[in-house]
Every structure is written in C-alpha cells, then in structure tokens.
Amino acid sequence: MAYVETNDGYEIIEEYNASIARKVTFLIILAIILFLTFCFICTLDTGRDFSMFSVPRIIWNNIAGVTYEKYSAGWWDDYILIQKNLPRIAGATIAGASLAVCGATTQSLMNNPLASPYTMGMSSGACFGSVLAIVAGFSLGSSIGIYGVSFNAFIFGMIPVAIVIALSRVMTLTPVTIILIGVAVSQFFGSLTTLIQVGADEDTLQAAYLWQVGNFYNIGWSDLQLMSFFLIIGSIVLILMSQKFNILTLGDDSAKALGVDATVFRISCMALLALMTMSVVAFVGIIGFVGLIAPHMVRFVIGGDNKFVIPASILSGAVLLLVADTISRMITSDPIPVGAVMSCIGGPIFIYLILRRSSMFKGGY
Amino acid sequence: MRVPRGLMAAIAGACLAVGGAVMQSMLQNPLADPYTTGVSSGASLGATIAIVLGISIIPFGGDVSIVANAFAMSLIPATVIVLLSTVKKVTSTVMILIGIGIMYIFSAITQILKLIATPRQMQQIYMWQLGSAEFASLDQIFMVFVVTIACTVLLYHFRHDLNHLLVGDDVALTMGTNPWRTRIICLVIVSLMTATCVSFTGTIGFVGLVVPQIIRVLIGSDNRYLIPSSAAFGAFFLIVADSLARMVGTTGVPVGVITAVIGSPMFLYLLVKQSRRRV
Numbered sequence: 001m002a003y004v005e006t007n008d009g010y011e012i013i014e015e016y017n018a019s020i021a022r023k024v025t026f027l028i029i030l031a032i033i034l035f036l037t038f039c040f041i042c043t044l045d046t047g048r049d050f051s052m053f054s055v056p057r058i059i060w061n062n063i064a065g066v067t068y069e070k071y072s073a074g075w076w077d078d079y080i081l082i083q084k085n086l087p088r089i090a091g092a093t094i095a096g097a098s099l100a101v102c103g104a105t106t107q108s109l110m111n112n113p114l115a116s117p118y119t120m121g122m123s124s125g126a127c128f129g130s131v132l133a134i135v136a137g138f139s140l141g142s143s144i145g146i147y148g149v150s151f152n153a154f155i156f157g158m159i160p161v162a163i164v165i166a167l168s169r170v171m172t173l174t175p176v177t178i179i180l181i182g183v184a185v186s187q188f189f190g191s192l193t194t195l196i197q198v199g200a201d202e203d204t205l206q207a208a209y210l211w212q213v214g215n216f217y218n219i220g221w222s223d224l225q226l227m228s229f230f231l232i233i234g235s236i237v238l239i240l241m242s243q244k245f246n247i248l249t250l251g252d253d254s255a256k257a258l259g260v261d262a263t264v265f266r267i268s269c270m271a272l273l274a275l276m277t278m279s280v281v282a283f284v285g286i287i288g289f290v291g292l293i294a295p296h297m298v299r300f301v302i303g304g305d306n307k308f309v310i311p312a313s314i315l316s317g318a319v320l321l322l323v324a325d326t327i328s329r330m331i332t333s334d335p336i337p338v339g340a341v342m343s344c345i346g347g348p349i350f351i352y353l354i355l356r357r358s359s360m361f362k363g364g365y
Numbered sequence: 366m367r368v369p370r371g372l373m374a375a376i377a378g379a380c381l382a383v384g385g386a387v388m389q390s391m392l393q394n395p396l397a398d399p400y401t402t403g404v405s406s407g408a409s410l411g412a413t414i415a416i417v418l419g420i421s422i423i424p425f426g427g428d429v430s431i432v433a434n435a436f437a438m439s440l441i442p443a444t445v446i447v448l449l450s451t452v453k454k455v456t457s458t459v460m461i462l463i464g465i466g467i468m469y470i471f472s473a474i475t476q477i478l479k480l481i482a483t484p485r486q487m488q489q490i491y492m493w494q495l496g497s498a499e500f501a502s503l504d505q506i507f508m509v510f511v512v513t514i515a516c517t518v519l520l521y522h523f524r525h526d527l528n529h530l531l532v533g534d535d536v537a538l539t540m541g542t543n544p545w546r547t548r549i550i551c552l553v554i555v556s557l558m559t560a561t562c563v564s565f566t567g568t569i570g571f572v573g574l575v576v577p578q579i580i581r582v583l584i585g586s587d588n589r590y591l592i593p594s595s596a597a598f599g600a601f602f603l604i605v606a607d608s609l610a611r612m613v614g615t616t617g618v619p620v621g622v623i624t625a626v627i628g629s630p631m632f633l634y635l636l637v638k639q640s641r642r643r644v
Contacts, residue, residue: 114462167637176458177640180396183465184633187570191625195618213476288469336480340473347470354462355455 023308026301030315034093037319041089041326046080055081091219091227092325092338093318095280096290098231100317102273103291104298104309105238108245109266110164112175113353116291117277119179121160123288124186126274126281127212128193129156135196150226153282157274160185165267176354214287214339216325223283230279234272238310241269245306287321287339289346294320296353373506373565374607374620375600378572380513380562382599384555385573386580386591387520390527391548392450394457395635398573399559402460403442403467405570408556408563410471410478411438417478428505428564432512435560442467443552451545458636472568505565516558517596523551524588531586569603569621571628576602578635 039052050058054077061074062082068075103116110120117123133152163185164178173181190212238245244265247255252262280287294317295309302308321338328341385398399405411434415421421430422437442464449455449463526547529537534544576599577591584590603620606627610620 171637171641173640174458176456176462177636180458180462180465180636181633183462184629184636187625187632188629191622191629194622195613195626331477336477340476340480343469343473344477347466347473350469351463351466354459354466 023302023305023312027308027312027315030312030319034315034319034322037322038089038093041322042081042085044326045329046085048077048080050077050081058082059086087219087221087224088216088325089322090224091216091284092321094224094227094231095216095284095287096294096317096319096321097314098227098234098276098280098317099287099290100294100313100320101231101235101238101310102276103293103317104295104306104313105245105269106273106291107295108249108306108309109269110175110178111249111251112178113296114175114179114292114350116289117157117273118186118286118288118290119182119292119350120164121182121185121189122157122274122277123281123286124189124193125159126153126157126278127286128189129153129278130282131193131211132156132196150278150282153278154274156189157278157281158271161270161274165263165270211285213337214285214342215337216284219283227279227283230276234276235310235314237272238269239307242306242310245310249304285337285339287342289342289350290317290321290324292353293346293349296349369503369506370607371604373509374603376506376509376513377562377566377569378576378599378601378603378606379517379596380509380558380599381569381572382576382595382602383513383517383520383592384559386577386588386595387523387527387551387555388573389577390586390588390591391530391551392446392457392460393531393533394460395578395639396457396461396574396632397464398571398577399555400468400568400570400573401632402446402464403471404439404446404556404559405563405568406468406471406475407442408435408439408560409568410475411435411560412564413475413478414438417481428508431564432508432561435564436557438471439556439560439563440553442471443556447548447552450548458639509561509565512561513558516554517592519554520551521592523547524592527551527588531588567619567621569624571624571632572599572603572606574635575624575628575631578631 036052039055042055043050043052058077058081062078068078099117106115106117106120107113109115129152130149133149160182164173164181167173167181168178193212244260247258247260248262248265250258255262255265295313297320298309298312298316302312321342324341324345325338328336328338331341381399384404388397388399388402389395412431415431415434421434423430423433445463445467446460449460455463526537526542529540529542530544530547537544537547577595580591580594580598584594603624606623607620610618610623613623
C-alpha cells in the first residue's frame with residue numbers, strides 16, 4: 001500500500017514537471033516567434049534588400065557604435081532601419097507587451113475574462129486626461145510639461161477603476177456589468193475629449209481622431225523611453241507578484257485566509273496598471289483588444305497559472321500588435337490606424353468570449 | 366440654412382426615440398436602443414459602403430440606394446438580437462455587451478473604409494461619424510420625414526402587442542400575441558427607420574436610451590402613450606442638444622458628442638439601478 005502511494009506521488013511529481021516543461025517550452029517558442037516576427041517585419045518596406053537574419057547584426061553594430069562610410073550600403077541599411085523603421089516597430093512591440101500584461105493582470109484581479117485596460121475604460125480616461133492637460137493647460141500635476149500630462153493621464157485613467165471598485169463594495173457586480181460600466185465611462189470620456197478640442201482646426205482634429213483610434217505614425221526614439229521604462233518595471237513587479245494573482249483567483253475570502261488582502265492588493269496593482277496604460281496611451285493613443293486577446297490565447301494553450309501567463313502575455317501581445325501594425329501598413333497604400341485593425345480582429349473574439357461565458361453559466365451572469 | 370438643420374434634428378430625434386422606446390419594450394431591456402444594440406453602427410457601415418465604395422444592393426437611385434444599403438447592414442445586428450433573445454436566452458446586460466461588440470467591429474470597418482476613400486475630407490468624415498444634423502439637404506429631410514412617420518404609425522399599430530410582451534412571452538402568447546413574430550416585425554421596422562436616419566445624420570447615440578426612460582418616469586411604460594410622447598420629446602431633446610452643440614465654441618461640435626455627454630451617465634445610472642435590483 002505504502003509502495004503504491006509513493007508511486008502515485010512520483011507520478012504526480014512527474015506530471016507536474018512535465019507540465020512545467022511544457023509551459024517553459026511554450027515560452028521559449030513564443031520568444032523565438034517574437035524574434036523572427038520582429039526581424040522579418042524589419043525587412044519590410046525598407047527599399048533595401050537585407051535578409052531578416054542580418055537585422056540583429058545591424059542593430060548590434062549600431063549599439064556598438066560601428067560607423068560606416070557615408071552613403072555606403074552599410075550606412076543606408078543602418079539609416080533606414082534605425083532611424084526610419086525601427087522606432088515604429090519597437091513602439092508596436094513595447095505597446096503590445098505593455099497592454100497585454102495589463103490585460104492579463106486585470107483579468108486576474110477582477111476575476112473577469114472580459115477585463116482589459118480598454119474595456120474597463122482606463123485607456124479613454126488616460127486619453128482624456130492627457131488631452132485635457134495639453135489643450136486646456138489644466139493639470140493636476142504641479143508643473144505643466146510631460147510629467148504634468150502623464151500625471152493627469154494617470155489620475156483620469158484611475159477614475160473608471162475607482163468607480164468599479166467603489167460600486168462593487170455596495171452591490172454585486174457581474175463581470176458583464178463591470179465591462180458595461182467601462183463602456184459607459186469610455187463613451188463619456190471620449191465625448192468630453194472631443195468637446196475640449198472645440199474650435200480646433202482640421203489638423204488638430206485629425207491628430208485627435210488618430211489618437212483616439214491609436215496609431216504609430218509619428219513615434220520616435222525619445223517617445224519609447226517612458227514606455228519601455230514602465231513596461232520593464234511593471235512586468236518585473238507583476239511577475240514577482242504572480243503567486244498572489246493565483247491566490248486571488250480563489251476568491252477574496254480565501255485570499256485573505258492565505259495572507260493576501262484583496263482590496264489593498266487590487267487597488268495597488270490597478271495603480272501600477274494605470275501607470276503602464278498611461279505610458280502607452282500618451283504616445284500611441286487608444287489601442288483596444290490587445291490586452292483582451294493576448295492573455296486568452298496564452299491561457300488557451302498553457303492554462304491559467306499566472307507565473308507563466310504574465311510572461312507569455314508579454315511575448316504574445318508584442319507579436320499580436322506587431323502583426324496588426326504590419327497589416328495596417330500593408331493593406332492599402334494609405335496606412336490605416338492600427339487600432340481599427342485591432343478592433344476588427346478583437347471584436348469577434350470579444351463577442352465569442354461573452355457568449356462562451358454566458359452559455360457556461362446558463363443565465364447566471 | 367437654419368431651418369433644415371432644426372428640422373433634421375427634430376425628425377432624427379423623434380425617429381431614434383421611438384426606436385429606443387420600442388426596442389426597450391420588446392426586449393424587456395431598459396438599456397436597449399438602436400445605438401447600444403449595434404443597429405445604428407450597422408446602418409452606418411452600410412451607408413459608408415454605398416457612399417465610399419459605390420456598392421449597393423440597389424445600384425441606382427442615389428439616396429435611396431444609400432438607405433437600402435444601410436437598412437441591409439442594420440439587419441445583421443437586428444438578427445443577432447432576435448436570435449439571442451429567443452434562442453439563447455441571454456440576460457439583458459449580456460445582450461447589450463454583444464451589441465457593443467458588434468459596434469466595435471462595424472465602426473472599425475467604417476473607419477478603415479473612410480480612410481481609404483477620402484483622406485483629405487477628414488473633418489467632414491469626422492463630423493459624420495459622430496453624428497450631426499448639419500449636412501442634410503431638403504430632399505433627404507423629406508425622405509427621413511416620410512419614413513419616420515410611416516414607421517412610427519406602423520409601430521403604434523403594434524402598441525398592444527408590445528404591452529403584452531412586457532409581461533413575458535408566455536403570458537403574451539395567451540393574450541393572442543406571437544412574441545417571436547412581433548419582435549421580428551418591430552425590429553425590421555426599427556432597423557428601417559434607424560437606417561434612414563443614420564444615412565444622413567451619422568450615428569447619434571443615446572437619444573433612444575435617454576428619451577424613453579425619461580418618459581417612462583413621467584407617464585409609465587404603457588406603449589399607447591410611450592411611443593407618441595417619446596417621438597415628441599425626442600424631437601425636442603435633439604433640437605436642444607443640437608442647439609447646444611452649435612453654441613459650443615466658435616465652430617460647434619457634432620450633436621453626437623452632446624448626446625453622449627448626457628446619455629452615458631444616464632446609461633451608467635440605469636445599469637447600476639438594474640444590478641441593485643437583482644441583488
């Protein structure tokens with residue numbers, strides 16, 4: 001009897017190790033896919049013919065400070081790639097990773113498969129906050145300038161979350177109701193964003209419109225600093241906390257018994273997520289559905305363990321937005337905003353997720 | 366110049382408010398209106414396809430072909446709603462969320478189409494997208510007027526059936542109302558009037574949500590009175606909103622912005638009230 005028990009124990013351990021190995025393999029495969037996609041997209045639309053395998057070399061040479069003779073082949077490759085194409089491609093990668101990690105953690109925090117910075121209204125809040133700071137010169141931050149704008153975006157990005165958390169203390173909110181609150185808040189902020197731009201000329205209107213749809217047209221190297229800063233800090237913190245996210249999925253009471261104060265943890269994490277969302281929205285505008293889809297694709301393959309879901313979401317979100325951005329550039333001669341492409345991909349999946357949930361719970365929403 | 370704009374606002378307001386009142390009654394859903402269920406965005410996509418790509422299900426007839434296209438596309442969300450309410454039995458919030466999902470997809474496609482076609486007319490496209498009563502000609506106003514009147518009369522004809530639906534499908538059946546048939550007919554009519562309106566004003570959100578809800582507070586949910594008073598108050602509401610939109614700043618804003626500022630908090634309130642009731 002005792003022998004059989006130990007044998008069972010071994011089997012469980014072996015099975016566990018095998019599942020960990022599977023998940024690690026998935027992470028490695030995702031990383032390779034991201035690398036290859038990144039390199040391949042770097043070779044598109046350059047007017048030069050370097051292969052995708054020379055991309056890392058060109059980037060490395062640039063970092064290492066290799067100088068080329070002016071107007072030589074190597075100089076042109078370096079110029080086109082580093083100055084012209086790479087900011088946009090790197091921007092899409094970083095924004096995708098940021099939004100996806102925000103989506104994965106929001107879904108765990110709210111126990112809601114439909115949650116993401118976009119569907120919760122955080123993106124619109126952040127967008128309104130930054131437009132308010134820029135157009136009206138009104139900021140809750142002490143000094144006007146990029147920090148005032150960012151601070152404003154952060155504060156307004158937190159408003160939808162605050163509404164949801166406050167309401168959920170006085171009444172039971174279903175996952176669908178939470179998302180509908182997010183939709184109402186984003187409609188409200190969206191229209192206010194338009195209102196405060198009254199009297200703006202055609203160019204400003206177009207810029208505002210593009211911002212509300214999300215695009216990578218005018219992104220430069222300097223814009224990427226803040227975005228990548230928050231991505232790196234935020235991801236490290238969230239990956240370190242992934243065990244707490246797992247505990248939170250057991251429900252608030254069980255989490256408390258296991259030493260995680262759900263409300264405090266939720267609010268502090270949402271503040272961090274609002275910072276990450278703000279850093280993306282401030283530079284590329286509102287891009288929806290990346291944060292919704294990427295974590296679901298990952299969970300579909302490797303299950304719901306946040307230790308793996310969070311890093312895998314970072315990678316898959318980057319791939320997803322890179323691909324969407326490339327589609328938005330390639331589909332016609334005029335580039336279309338990447339946010340519109342993302343909505344076309346994300347909308348059907350959003351509906352699928354709603355329907356799947358509601359059939360599982362048979363009217364129990 | 367001012368009269369057409371005011372007329373258009375009045376007719377569009379009446380049209381959308383009646384659509385909202387009927388949808389709320391037949392789906393027993395306080396959050397339903399042509400905008401939140403995706404019918405408006407379907408119509409908007411259809412109209413854009415006709416204007417930008419010149420593809421229509423009726424290849425002749427100018428404005429008529431635009432409306433026909435808008436109507437055809439608005440039937441897609443309408444079909445989804447009928448299927449969801451009858452076959453799948455989802456709750457009212459789930460239905461609205463699916464409508465919003467449809468809205469995301471359709472407006473994204475609409476945006477892409479518009480960008481492909483006319484990158485230079487951005488400002489006008491932008492206004493149309495958000496809804497505005499500014500750009501209508503007298504012929505178009507006449508057309509919207511006729512369709513709105515005809516559809517409202519038709520819907521008023523179903524007032525008793527709609528009242529029966531309010532007490533539930535089973536009871537309605539015993540009172541001689543076929544719920545499935547009533548829903549389909551009413552949805553088709555609502556889609557038609559929404560499509561006509563949206564073809565010339567763009568998507569104006571939340572009118573169909575706000576107006577009938579205010580009327581319900583004042584005179585109750587009896588469709589005999591709800592439909593005509595919604596029409597009257599909707600016309601009034603959109604004229605006021607349009608005047609506000611015109612007075613903001615020097616250039617004015619699309620009226621859809623004003624209705625969204627008023628309507629989205631109201632939507633939020635209804636949503637919260639509904640959740641509280643269920644708890």
